[in-house]
Each structure stands twice: as structure tokens, then as C-alpha cells.
Amino acid sequence: MKIRIINTEKIKDKYVKDAVQEYTKRLSAYCKIEYVETKNPAKEISDKTYVIKLNKNGEQLSSEQLAEKIEQLGVSSKSHITIFLGDDDIEADFELSISKMDIDINILLIIICEQIYRAYRIINNAPYHK
Secondary structure (H helix, E strand, O other), X not given: OEEXXXXXXXXXXXXXXXXXXXXHHHHOOOOEEEEEEOOOHHHHOOOOOEEEEEEEEEEEOOHHHHHHHHHHXXXXXXXXXXXXXXXXXXXXXXXXXXXXXXXXXXXXXXXXXXXXXXXXXXXXXXXXXX
């Protein structure tokens, strides 16, 4: 499985970059993951990918439900997932809400990286979750 996280904002804070790097390293055991910052996200999204857009008005899932969704996508014809953070009007296959509250994009990026890692730990019955 390949997962791309696309962000329309440039991350400047070191703690955020460090967190993304740490989760990228951890996730390398389970999938190929790539983080991309771009002003033109439409160019970064291929037709062959399943697009998840983070949106506070989207559907809220538990960690177990997210793990199940990732696992189902992995065995379907959509083995590439693109997760989009930003305000652009990107067409998505699924809109995911982390919270109904407004969240700083730096924190949102860390949360989604952690939740992807947690999902793979759940899928593999590995300690971490709970």
C-alpha cells in the first residue's frame, strides 16, 4: 500500500517536521508513505488513488474503523491512498473528520500521521493501541 499525505501549507515548526519524520519511519514497516507540500494539490492526485479529505464536517471514525477502512482499501483495487489537508476544493472519495472543532493544520498533520500508524498496529494485532 502507498499512502500520500498532501498539505497545501508549508510546515515551519521543527516539532511538526520531527513528528512527521518519526511516523514516516515507523510506518515504513507497513506501507510506503510520502508527505508532500504543494500549492497545487490537484496535480499531485492521480486517478488511481482513493482520496480522503480531512474536513471537520466529514464522517468521524474510531481508530478501529479507520484501520478497517485502510485494510479494506488495501485488498481492493484502491491500494493507493491520498490524504488531503487544506482548504482547496478537492474532490474526495471520503471526507474524514478528526474533530468538529477547528484544529491547527500542524496539529492535524501530527494527528493523522499518528492515526495511520495506530491503524496499522491494529491491523497487525501489534501492541500500541490501548
